[in-house]
Amino acid sequence: MLLCLPLLWGCKTNENNYRQAYEKAMEAREAADADLDSTIYGRARRDFAMQQLVVGRDTVDVKVQHVKVTPDGGGINESLMRYNVVAGQFKQLFTAKSMRERLFEAGYPASFVVQTSEPYYYVISSSHNDAAAAVEALHRLEADRPVGMKPPVPYILQRAGR
Numbered sequence: 001m002l003l004c005l006p007l008l009w010g011c012k013t014n015e016n017n018y019r020q021a022y023e024k025a026m027e028a029r030e031a032a033d034a035d036l037d038s039t040i041y042g043r044a045r046r047d048f049a050m051q052q053l054v055v056g057r058d059t060v061d062v063k064v065q066h067v068k069v070t071p072d073g074g075g076i077n078e079s080l081m082r083y084n085v086v087a088g089q090f091k092q093l094f095t096a097k098s099m100r101e102r103l104f105e106a107g108y109p110a111s112f113v114v115q116t117s118e119p120y121y122y123v124i125s126s127s128h129n130d131a132a133a134a135v136e137a138l139h140r141l142e143a144d145r146p147v148g149m150k151p152p153v154p155y156i157l158q159r160a161g162r
Contacts (some may be wrong), residue, residue: 053156056132067118080124081159084114087125089121096122103147111124125154138154141154
């Protein structure tokens, strides 16, 4: 029995062990972030251009990116206009389509899904050629919150190249 006591004492964790584990975890996190930056999703984050849109007395952030209508996503090419109110953004098409259906049922019949070339999917609650109409729709979506939305949504996505 007395022979086991030194073994138990030697297994006791101490502050130095915790510090080493913490530093190792932080190194792993930094490596994972570097790996993400080299993926298509990291490239999508870098390609996101942010601008400010001033409409009357209102200033909102607008993200500019090349997107296209997703097949079977509830829209057609003519649905996609210059300013788009984004209610959700996802890596999985199934998840984006599911949110689009919930938006449709909540009274947003013009909602549809668009995608980037990676693909990364955005659920559009409404699309507008007029910036003032898009800002108004953004504020209405923020007030209604018809579906669960996590920051950074909702926001306005401006279709690049138009």
